[in-house]
Amino acid sequence: MSVTAASGFRASGVVAGLKASGNADVALVVNDGPSHAAAAVFTANRCKAHPVTWSQQVVADGRVDAVLLNSGGANCYTGSQGFLTVHRSAEHAAQLTGTSAGDVVVCSTGLIGEQLDTDRLLAGVTAAAQALAADGGPAAARAIMTTDTRPKEAVAGGDGWVVGGMAKGAGMLAPALATMLVVLTTDADVDAETCDRALRAATRTTFDRLDSDGCMSTNDTVLLMASGASGISPSYDDFAEAVRALCADLAQQLLSDAEGAKHDIAVEVVGAASEQDGVDVGRAIARSNLLKCAIYGEDPNWGRVLAAVGTTQAQFDPQQVDVSFQGVKVCVAGEPGEPRDLVRFDGRDVSIRVDLHAGPESVTIWTNDLTVDYVHENSAYST
Amino acid sequence: MSVTAASGFRASGVVAGLKASGNADVALVVNDGPSHAAAAVFTANRCKAHPVTWSQQVVADGRVDAVLLNSGGANCYTGSQGFLTVHRSAEHAAQLTGTSAGDVVVCSTGLIGEQLDTDRLLAGVTAAAQALAADGGPAAARAIMTTDTRPKEAVAGGDGWVVGGMAKGAGMLAPALATMLVVLTTDADVDAETCDRALRAATRTTFDRLDSDGCMSTNDTVLLMASGASGISPSYDDFAEAVRALCADLAQQLLSDAEGAKHDIAVEVVGAASEQDGVDVGRAIARSNLLKCAIYGEDPNWGRVLAAVGTTQAQFDPQQVDVSFQGVKVCVAGEPGEPRDLVRFDGRDVSIRVDLHAGPESVTIWTNDLTVDYVHENSAYST
Incomplete structure (x- = not known):
């Protein structure tokens, strides 16, 4: 109602x-x-x-x-x-x-x-x-x-x-x-x-x-x-x-219901030194077109996650960062971790978890993948 | 050589x-x-x-x-x-x-x-x-x-x-x-x-x-x-x-040669109070996925340009900003200007010009449109 x-x-x-x-x-x-x-x-x-x-x-x-x-x-x-x-x-x-x-x-x-x-x-x-x-x-x-x-x-x-x-x-x-x-x-x-x-x-x-x-x-x-x-x-x-x-x-x-999206992505940033650091890192990841395309292709491309983290001013040591996709820790301390083949993309929800190992704060930012349908819908909106 | x-x-x-x-x-x-x-x-x-x-x-x-x-x-x-x-x-x-x-x-x-x-x-x-x-x-x-x-x-x-x-x-x-x-x-x-x-x-x-x-x-x-x-x-x-x-x-x-791009876009910011303002405004426009999709669709969507300008801290008055596409001033002083039908997209080059009317500095940022091919290429890169 x-x-x-x-x-x-x-x-x-x-x-x-x-x-x-x-x-x-x-x-x-x-x-x-x-x-x-x-x-x-x-x-x-x-x-x-x-x-x-x-x-x-x-x-x-x-x-x-x-x-x-x-x-x-x-x-x-x-x-x-x-x-x-x-x-x-x-x-x-x-x-x-x-x-x-x-x-x-x-x-x-x-x-x-x-x-x-x-x-x-x-x-x-x-x-x-x-x-x-x-x-x-x-x-x-x-x-x-x-x-x-x-x-x-x-x-x-x-x-x-x-x-x-x-x-x-x-x-x-x-x-x-x-x-x-x-x-x-x-x-x-x-x-x-x-x-x-x-x-x-x-x-x-x-x-x-x-x-x-x-x-x-x-x-x-x-x-x-x-x-x-x-x-x-x-x-x-x-x-x-x-x-x-x-x-x-x-x-x-x-x-x-986001335009053209195939996946909903929860970007969880843990171990942040401050809430603002968590928000900044989460947003940087959520805005990486390359990563968002990778998710559309169901590719756990953690390198694109770290490349986005590196554009922020948040407190972290690149050699301490862990990244998980769907619960599989594919990057441990800035190096390859569990095999990326273990990552399963079933359904619409995708979970990306980044541990900065820099403090006690956690923040989740939600975004969508970047899809062919998004481009179609937004290239024809006003015409 | x-x-x-x-x-x-x-x-x-x-x-x-x-x-x-x-x-x-x-x-x-x-x-x-x-x-x-x-x-x-x-x-x-x-x-x-x-x-x-x-x-x-x-x-x-x-x-x-x-x-x-x-x-x-x-x-x-x-x-x-x-x-x-x-x-x-x-x-x-x-x-x-x-x-x-x-x-x-x-x-x-x-x-x-x-x-x-x-x-x-x-x-x-x-x-x-x-x-x-x-x-x-x-x-x-x-x-x-x-x-x-x-x-x-x-x-x-x-x-x-x-x-x-x-x-x-x-x-x-x-x-x-x-x-x-x-x-x-x-x-x-x-x-x-x-x-x-x-x-x-x-x-x-x-x-x-x-x-x-x-x-x-x-x-x-x-x-x-x-x-x-x-x-x-x-x-x-x-x-x-x-x-x-x-x-x-x-x-x-x-x-x-950018991945999947159909258009090269020159975002020219004039009338900026400082070079940094010009860079900030140009970058904000160049990063608007909505605008980049519009260009792919050959749509002179100047509202998406102003929406991007408004996310910056640059010096400008929203009611003073002009926007041109391909030399056609479709927005004058924050209002509709020349008809958008006059804008012609011929070939690969697209020109967007924003006049902030806030100072003497000019900056050009180059970007590409956001296309279906970009999404395809970047969703399949590592797999």
Whole structure:
């Protein structure tokens, strides 16, 4: 039930005609309260789309009443006309849902550098407002899909309260968010500060550690809204863990639907001197096109792992590093270890483990292989 | 004539049986003097192959008498046995050419993590020493090829002196060198310090600005040897310009032979506040898999260019940036400019120009598109 799993929320997804496919492309999620606490994290890209710069202002005071989302166009690099489109659509959604534009977050996804058809978008907002329903979560989740092959929804929670969410994204999953829109809702009674703290902690070890293709989007938004409708205030730890679990679930769904990928790769870095070292090493490995091609070819090419490790400034001694593929330690202390023939690639999941022997920290970065289908899909996206 | 274009050098390339293909795989280049000045630059990768750590010591005193090169194995992550192989092959080459091992540079290229067959290598060194000839440059250039489809050779020079060179490399061309071996020879009478200064200046704006696939090799070496056999000492500027021109020529040959590439892309960054900003922005663009796929699909997807620019810390205002493809300014001041339909992709060369409007500096980074053939070639390399 995704964003309508928590009480106090209504949602909808409708066809506005922004997508050439004729599929649903406008979604609306409304928080009916009694509370309207919210927090969000946005792309770290310095080239941000208009909906992101708008929404950063909306969220700043910790209150969000509704979120309007569209696929079929990112509304990014669209100049003053594009900014006007965001403003007008937020105004329209606010009017129809009885709130003010300054409390409406806007999210867009699709091609960059093209104007959205404002008439179609506004008509879509009208239709979405009319379609709002307490079981509208799945329709909303479908309406935000782009190259996703399936909607992503998840639910987690505690005793008498829940957190539910939806996500879209199938590429550009890195770093620090990706062409990724995520809306989380909860009926727990938590204030905006708690939402912010729990959300940042959760994204740091989930979405921020996805690195599908090393590309960072201009539109990424992860929004958490709390209605307080359950009347229950969980402990911070319980709440934070539920938000983390939800983000981890959605992140894995994004990973397993990454454009053209044949394998999901968990790059586990252990023995790092610091968490940052672990992240740096994991990311360097996850971004090696040569390694990602090797995994596509089911080749445990540990030399490409070490070549990537060597590009970082992390603390390690090249003659101490171990590398395992699928549990087989093919490199021990920088030399050939167990025979690479022992490595079996069965199914979609691939495990790469690197032991730096430099400290106590462990970090896992998730990525995908680089495939012929990835190239096909991304060479034909806008044409 | 590559490395034997300059007088004072002999070279050879022979079949030692290191490559399964049966193609030539051991090359030797000997400087017969009278001078033996030399300089080299090596991979910035912290995981360096044994031949690199060996050769760094050899070059330290500014004298090199010979360079032994092999394809068919990188001798990297091969432990103490691998180091012994380097040492023994250098000793053997030194003995056969009447010098000392401490003046013999060793370069290896091929798969990482596999031992070289020492018997075959040493027999190959014997054969290579016997085959040394004043016109042996082309044979040497062929013997260092791996996935290269053709040998790379070039000659430049001035009045009565020349610089010649050979290169191999067809992937991992980044940053700060790549699976790239380059040997340059000159009969100009220049000292080691001049060689070092000219070589570093040349590589900084040529090989260091190639970024084929974002991957950095463990074995890269660019070596310059001067015999002084012409008896002519050119001015520093003349010499440096010849070395630069030679490096630029070889770099373009490497680029145009990059694994599986369909297009060579020149990413020109103008209006940068500093050279480093230009390099950072150019590299970020050159490493965007999404953009590289778009070029493969001949799609002038300028949104992916700006998304890459936004990941850097360079000085720029997103609302001031212009982007041109093939001379068509498709993005002006962060908004759609001329119609993307005007962009024509004819032939192999693609030009992307980004104007940051932040300062006077210009930098060009060269890269390739990301193609189905790249994925095929790199998913099957070691198997």
